[in-house]
Amino acid sequence: MKKLIFSAIFALFLFSFAIAAQEYSRAAIWDKEIDALTEIDLKQTPPKDAVLFVGSSSIRLWRNLRTSFPEINLINRGFGGSRLEDVNFYFDRIVAPYAPKTIVLYAGENDVNDGIAPEKVLADFRQFSRLVRARFPKAKLLYVSLKPSPSRWKLADNFRKTNALIKAEIAKDKRARFVDVWQKMLNEKGEPKAEIFVEDKLHMNEKGYAIWREILAEKLK
Numbered sequence: 012m013k014k015l016i017f018s019a020i021f022a023l024f025l026f027s028f029a030i031a032a033q034e035y036s037r038a039a040i041w042d043k044e045i046d047a048l049t050e051i052d053l054k055q056t057p058p059k060d061a062v063l064f065v066g067s068s069s070i071r072l073w074r075n076l077r078t079s080f081p082e083i084n085l086i087n088r089g090f091g092g093s094r095l096e097d098v099n100f101y102f103d104r105i106v107a108p109y110a111p112k113t114i115v116l117y118a119g120e121n122d123v124n125d126g127i128a129p130e131k132v133l134a135d136f137r138q139f140s141r142l143v144r145a146r147f148p149k150a151k152l153l154y155v156s157l158k159p160s161p162s163r164w165k166l167a168d169n170f171r172k173t174n175a176l177i178k179a180e181i182a183k184d185k186r187a188r189f190v191d192v193w194q195k196m197l198n199e200k201g202e203p204k205a206e207i208f209v210e211d212k213l214h215m216n217e218k219g220y221a222i223w224r225e226i227l228a229e230k231l232k
Contacts, residue, residue, distance in 0.1 A: 041093065049105070067121055069214065070089025070117050155227070
């Protein structure tokens, strides 16, 4: 009886995801970049039980990611200015094939910047979490909080609200952790540290990534 109930619930979950996929309208933006990422696996076999970094450009542009964590087998599948809904849509291509033991996710900042409400960002994070738990129930999930980008500082309240909502959601999952980078990226005035960003005031330089590395290193032990 329990197996029947579980099968019914899982079927409903897959059906719901299929409906959501039908409504997805951003494939034209990302298909080529996702194709390029998946082609990497044809040239080199990805490591097993790796730590998978996935999400938007803050992940993609982490140039020294491997040397930042030299003792860890890792995979970088960050792409462009992606949103959480994009990561969800391409889950079967950029997450599922690697069966990662740990997933480090940074996504949601572009969503808020594009006018998406924090509550919708939360819903998309829940979808990602459900996908992870359905495929990899024992995997560890680390969600890196939205960062305080100077170019988007006018949206700080929405960023804080999104972080708070996702942090509360993550507290329900014993195998997930909320990685707060927000506070350490602020100066004594409570504003973004200008010196840790590149000229566009959105993406980080090595000083910014050093902050992330220090915080994540403890979580990845």
